[in-house]
Amino acid sequence: MRAIGLMSGTSMDGVDVALLDTDGEAIDGFGPTFYRPYSEAERALLRDALKEGANLTDRTARSPLIARAEDLVTRAHAEAVELFLETNGLTRADIGVVGLHGQTILHRPERALTVQIGDGAALRQRLGIPVVHDFRQADVEAGGQGAPLVPVFHRALADQTALPRPLAVVNIGGVANVTLIGAGNELLAFDTGPGNALIDDWMGDRTGTAVDTDGATAARGRPDEALLAWLLVHPYFARTPPKSLDRSAFAHRIVGTVATEDGAATLTAFTARSIVRAADFMRVRPILWVVCGGGARNATLLRLIADCARAEVRTGEDVGWSSDFLEAQAFAYLAVRSMKGLPLTFPSTTGVREPITGGVIVD
Template sequence: MGLAIGLMSGTSMDGIDVALIRTEGNALRVAQSDNGFVEPLGPTGYRPYSDEERALLRRALVDAESVTDRTERPGCLGEAEALVTRAHAEAVEAFLAAEGLDSRDIEVIGFHGQTVLHRPSERITLQIGDGQALASRLGIAVVHDLRGADVAAGGQGAPLVPVFHRALAEASGFSLPLAVLNIGGVANVTLIGSDRSLLAFDTGPGNALIDDWMRERTGHALDDGGRTAARGRPDGALLAWLLMHPFFVQKPPKSLDRNWFSHKLAGQLSTEDGAATLTAFTAQAAARALDHARETPLRWIVAGGGARNGELMRLLRHHVRVEITTADSVGWSSAFLEAQAFAYLAVLSRRGEPLTFPTTTGVPRPTSGGVLAEP
């Protein structure tokens, strides 16, 4: 039985998720509780970014726009990369101490890093974070740069988690077909067919537009529970215009950069109406994933920060019209599913097994990925 740690710092840039999983080869170990739910795969941890750290990461997004080569670190990118590496090391050290684990107990760490640029059409994706420095400090093997090989081969480099979604669904004994929707800064869906086939793609914006709107209008990092959006009314004309974007009729696989859409489009609306419009946009964009499904999922499982947004979940139920439940309610983890996934991907990477497929990222053939850094 192997132990692996996954680390995820998403496009919402709120902090670092840490998750432990147990694997047997490429099979997940889960346990059924008395009520039939799947017990969590392992303990989790979280290291928030400070306001100053988030400000630096936001500046890094701007400075990354000029990058044409993945080795470039213009502007504050070098400083931001050092921050990301240090913060992830601190997150792992605190997690090990809290769980009474030693670095020798962990076989591998899956290190996503912080995405600051994602332009697969130009065959470039950049996740800052020094995997070798992290491995050296922690004394644990680290698999990093998990998107690079896919993008270099012509894939979208995202989403990476579908193979984990399928493994987890199978370990949980869930009936197929099934949809797993992850709503982070950008939202992505995995459609698992009754024949175990995978189709995955970004559906559109996730929390990023809503979070940016709330930060600008109120100073708060998010719309807690979706309560601000629930008090507003969506602007129908703006919403219809947003949904006319060619991305939504583009056939998958497909992926988005966090900054493809801007919250500033709602700039003339009240705080409540702007939040309502951007929340409705996220929900309707996700529901349009069904336009590309070969089979109608029996149910949707929603993970990521969006699963805690009650108004967003209400709208999803309205538009999808089949059972929708949160990952937490089926014994998974809404908050840590992606971190768990990157632990699993690190295990697959070390075994040389494919992480991405033509139907998940558009890569020409099943492709492994990741760069191994030994301590």
């Protein structure tokens, strides 16, 4: 089946679009990709919705502000698909399903509460293509963490690429997560801790540009080792997985009023070390770490991960994957699995009681 996957991550920078051919198990081929950026005004609205979403107790509730943000997300995703189809000479009839992740504004699995805004029914009506959305809720309702959802796709990618095991696949978005694939192809997956969020927030506050390009600022700084030692004894890092985090679980202000370079260095080291600590939960440590997501473009972060892991570290591009569009591809894959009733999550990936499917299908 030819599927489109849509992803708008915790960095809130825009909508990723990717085409994938799959039967929900094997990957038959990769298609083109597309990116629709959010404007600064759109990002500001989403940031406001994220703040307001923290107060939600009913996942279906929509304050006026959150309703406006949801309308924006739906419209932006629809525009992204329409432009993608037009750019690549495709018609709506060419696409079997669209997988819509939506924009997460709240993730509190301990309260069985996860909210991704983006109206799947409205998107289906505008595009005229079946849509699968609300991927996380079924897992949360069944006692899982609702995240990460991508591990089953990571394994399919690793099978297709014939990568060695044990293998760690790391996605560094706002929050970092890892899929550990054992020698017997068994899965273990969880959020490792902060990803780009703390670094981006720090740079945004200090420089007005919410990115440390290539990790250049961090490379000029000196990390606060005492603070890092304190941060890494946080109970989350010792908690047995599966486990997941909200973007706001840690704040960039933990580094205090230090120089911009030193703050960036400390936060980058914190991200790298918390990622590598994931290997503590494997019987045999990974011989290869494949890093995807926005963090794969941060050379300083990659170097620190390699130093800590004492293993080979490669980017998604190094192994023939798309670091930038992997999660969009994943939601195309998950949408097909959902339509076929195949499991999306497992006890070893989200802590759900048994393997279950998920997603709401708007046919």
